[in-house]
Amino acid sequence: MNGGLAVIADVPKTRVYSLCRWLNRGQKGCPDHAKLATVSEADNPLEIIPDHILTKPPSAELRPGQVDQDSLPDYDVLDDILDRLVHQAQAPSELIAAGHDPDTVDRIIRLLSRAEFKRRQAAPGIKVTERAFGTGWRMPIASRWQLQSME
Amino acid sequence: MANCLKIAIAQLNPTVGDLCGNRKRILHYAQKAHALGAKLMVTSELAICGYPPRDLLVRPGFIKAIATELHILARELPPQLNVLVGAAMTSVDAKLDHPAEALVNTAVLLTGGELSEIYPKRLLPTYDVFDEDRYFVPGIRPNILSLDGVKIGVTICEDIWNDEEFWGRRSYHVDPVQELIEGGAELMVNLSASPYVAGKQRLREEMIQHCAQRYKLPLVYVNQVGGNDDLVFDGTSLAVNASGKVVRRTPGFEAGLAIADYNLATREFQADPKPTVGRWESSVAMVGEEARVPVQQAGVAELVSSLDGEIWAALVLGVRDYARKCGFSKVLLGLSGGIDSALVAAIAAAALGPKNVLGVLMPSPYSSDHSIGDAEALANNLGITTETLPIGDLMSGYDRTFETLFSGTEAGVTEENLQSRIRGSLLMAIANKFGHLLLTTGNKSEIAVG
Incomplete structure (x- = not known):
């Protein structure tokens, strides 16, 4: 693990997109001291985040042609599942009742539990949601609690 | 009164x-x-x-x-x-x-x-x-x-x-x-x-x-x-x-x-x-x-x-104060050409001024041409400086080192993760050498599922 501060560790991917679009729409309502001066020479004078970054499919580019959605559901689906699991402490049955695919829910829960040891090693993040990983999320690592079967 | x-x-x-x-x-x-x-x-x-x-x-x-x-x-x-x-x-x-x-x-x-x-x-x-x-x-x-x-x-x-x-x-x-x-x-x-x-x-x-x-x-x-x-x-x-x-x-x-x-x-x-x-x-x-x-x-x-404006203001203040209170004036981050590092670079530029932000491009043989172009366009829009350190040679070095131990195994997630580890090591080395604060760029969804 590397790094001193995990700036967007508490910003879900769908919010990453909406923040970037807000930036490109002229940072409406932004306090002066937080405003970003643009030096863009692009066609769109408001452009901060190049349009192509916003429109291309997200990819870690660790192998040829790889995209994030090879291994994960669409981010609006993933973020709703995570919002219910992490922020609202919902049980899998509630997620399924809300229309989520049971296999996907099951898989996301396994991934969430399995990544606990990585989060313990990560740089501190900045809290912006009602439950951020870090001091507000104190889960065991060596645990046999199976969210999917017990709740 | x-x-x-x-x-x-x-x-x-x-x-x-x-x-x-x-x-x-x-x-x-x-x-x-x-x-x-x-x-x-x-x-x-x-x-x-x-x-x-x-x-x-x-x-x-x-x-x-x-x-x-x-x-x-x-x-x-x-x-x-x-x-x-x-x-x-x-x-x-x-x-x-x-x-x-x-x-x-x-x-x-x-x-x-x-x-x-x-x-x-x-x-x-x-x-x-x-x-x-x-x-x-x-x-x-x-x-x-x-x-x-x-x-x-x-x-x-x-x-x-x-x-x-x-x-x-x-x-x-x-x-x-x-x-x-x-x-x-x-x-x-x-x-x-x-x-x-x-x-x-x-x-x-x-x-x-x-x-x-x-x-x-x-x-x-x-x-x-x-x-x-x-x-x-x-x-x-x-x-x-x-x-x-x-x-x-x-x-x-x-x-x-x-x-x-x-x-x-x-x-x-x-x-x-x-x-x-x-x-x-x-x-x-x-x-x-x-x-x-x-x-x-x-x-x-x-x-x-x-809500976007609010969250933005909070993140800018969070970065500015963390850097200032820990005694850092300059920060660096890896610029992949993706949206996460783009947002973090923008937050850092607003928090500390673009002159205090270094973006490091670390292309591999799997990086697409547009990734480098997108990262450069972003850096240009923000006015931050960049350095480019290709990682292909280091990847080959790891392959050679593991050649015997890993022989007969399929190349897969281990080799993919090594690319991230190489980039992390380079970024930490720069942070070490120049006394900069390294900002990481993972978002909450990614951190949730590992």
């Missing part, structure tokens, strides 16, 4: 553990408040040590040093001014009966050169990021301060977050606000350190308005501002009348001093004769930059209009 009790709201940005620096900041605010005619100044919760001090509180030397700084501050303050300072004190100093010496989260009244009263916090939050039961014991009596014939109820943060009418339930048996009303309080002050969460500013204000209306109780709410580790405090302090009307709201995400006039005839805060924007007025520096105190004497500052 002779028939007014002027109350100063000190919306401070303390650094945790910088007791001397925090004391000087409180003093500068108090001098300014006094010059503006204030009779009472209220700071945020634990303003002398910064919130949250975490396990510094278990070090007896830290608690002694807080008491020492408070005594120095009391002697330095303008003698006519009463100041309520948030501080951790021992139960002995707070005159709270407890079997073993314990700690108390208090509002200390500094007046006439002394620590004249100590008001303990009554409700100790122990959920989410809060751990106050780990450190403190609660006060057991309502805290009432009499000033100019006004009985002022003194509460600290959580003390006002237990209104079953507003929340639909009680979280604690005790309701300190109700007890203050029974004790005759006609005005309330609250010293807070309420961390930012998206949308919380509006919820908090509704709760405070509800409290004012329910108990016919004008109140002053003073919140800490600034980033301390993982928490960002948004300020957005308030003066609210018994009708629920917000008479003063300070600008969020920035430190400053606001004044609210409590009219002793009408027993209400004076509303401004004409609506004003409510920004900090620029103020003349007294003794260098450290002593600059932005002032707001009128108006109700606007809340940030969108």
Whole structure:
């Protein structure tokens, strides 16, 4: 693990997109001291985040042609599942009742539990949601609690 | 205005553990408040040590040093001014009966050169990021301060977050606000350190308005501002009348001093004769930059209009204060050409200025052409500098090193992850070499699923 501060560790991917679009729409309502001066020479004078970054499919580019959605559901689906699991402490049955695919829910829960040891090693993040990983999320690592079967 | 009790709201940005620096900041605010005619100044919760001090509180030397700084501050303050300072004190100093010496989260009244009263916090939050039961014991009596014939109820943060009418339930048996009303309080002050969460500013204000209306109780709410580790405090302090009307709201995400006039005839805060924007007025520096105190004497500052704008302001302040309080002036990050590193680069540029941000491009043989182009276009838009360090040679070096050990296995996730590890090592090396702070770029969805 590397790094001193995990700036967007508490910003879900769908919010990453909406923040970037807000930036490109002229940072409406932004306090002066937080405003970003643009030096863009692009066609769109408001452009901060190049349009192509916003429109291309997200990819870690660790192998040829790889995209994030090879291994994960669409981010609006993933973020709703995570919002219910992490922020609202919902049980899998509630997620399924809300229309989520049971296999996907099951898989996301396994991934969430399995990544606990990585989060313990990560740089501190900045809290912006009602439950951020870090001091507000104190889960065991060596645990046999199976969210999917017990709740 | 002779028939007014002027109350100063000190919306401070303390650094945790910088007791001397925090004391000087409180003093500068108090001098300014006094010059503006204030009779009472209220700071945020634990303003002398910064919130949250975490396990510094278990070090007896830290608690002694807080008491020492408070005594120095009391002697330095303008003698006519009463100041309520948030501080951790021992139960002995707070005159709270407890079997073993314990700690108390208090509002200390500094007046006439002394620590004249100590008001303990009554409700100790122990959920989410809060751990106050780990450190403190609660006060057991309502805290009432009499000033100019006004009985002022003194509460600290959580003390006002237990209104079953507003929340639909009680979280604690005790309701300190109700007890203050029974004790005759006609005005309330609250010293807070309420961390930012998206949308919380509006919820908090509704709760405070509800409290004012329910108990016919004008109140002053003073919140800490600034980033301390993982928490960002948004300020957005308030003066609210018994009708629920917000008479003063300070600008969020920035430190400053606001004044609210409590009219002793009408027993209400004076509303401004004409609506004003409510920004900090620029103020003349007294003794260098450290002593600059932005002032707001009128108006109700606007809340940030969108959730995106709010979250952006919080992240910018969080990065700026983390870097500043840890002693970094420059930061670096890996620029992949993706959206996560683009957003972090933009936040860093807004927080510290583009000249203090280094973006490092580390293309591999699998990087697409557009990734490099997109990262360069972004850096150009932001005005940040970049360095390019291709990682292909290092990847081959790892392959050669593992050739025998990994022979007969499929190349897969292990080899993919090595690319991230190589990039991490390069970034840490640059951070090490030049003393920069390394910002990581993972978003919450990614961190959730690993």
